Amino acid sequence: MRKxxxxxxxxxxxxxxxxxxSHRGARTVFGGHEHMLRQTLIALDAGSQLAEHDNPGEATLHVLRGRVRxxxxxxxxxxxxxxxxxxxxxxxxxxALEPAAVLLTVAKSRDRQG
Structure with missing residues (x-):
């Protein structure tokens, strides 16, 4: 077990x-490309963004700090x-509307695993 x-x-x-x-930082907290579930902590400086991209599966964003859109x-x-x-x-x-950190949780669909 890890904490x-x-x-x-x-x-x-x-x-x-x-x-x-790049005004951002990220670290995988759990999982990775070989897992169905992946959790990544993403930090963005105020005004920075992640450009439009597709969703690799079901996903949620838990806002840990700051404000995002x-x-x-x-x-x-x-x-x-x-x-x-x-x-x-x-x-x-x-x-990021202000400096922000989010926890991205993704459960990849089986056809996108890998």
């Missing part, structure tokens, strides 16, 4: 994002610390 502090990882990755030319097509959803956003099964993007 991780999401709070400590969020602090660490927010510092990475602050000092990175999840957008898909004409719709968008704002989230703040403590919120859980359901990622749509459509191309979407994520923008």
């Amino acid at each position: 991780l502090s999401l709070d400590a990882l969020a602090r660490e990755q927010l510092e990475v994002a602050k000092n990175s030319s 999840l957008s898909s097509g004409e719709e968008s959803w704002d989230g703040r610390q403590g919120d859980l956003l359901i990622v749509p099964q459509a191309p979407h993007s994520l923008e």
Whole structure:
């Protein structure tokens, strides 16, 4: 069994994002390409974003710190610390409205595993 502090990882990755030319940081917390379930802590500096991309399976975003905007097509959803956003099964993007850290949980569909 392994125990991780999401709070400590969020602090660490927010510092990475602050000092990175990409203005983001990420670390896989659980799983990976060989697993169906993957959890990744993503930190974004204010104003930075993850460009529109497809969803590899069912996914949620748990906002650990800050505020974010999840957008898909004409719709968008704002989230703040403590919120859980359901990622749509459509191309979407994520923008940090202020320095933010989220826990992305993805359960890949069997046809996309690997």
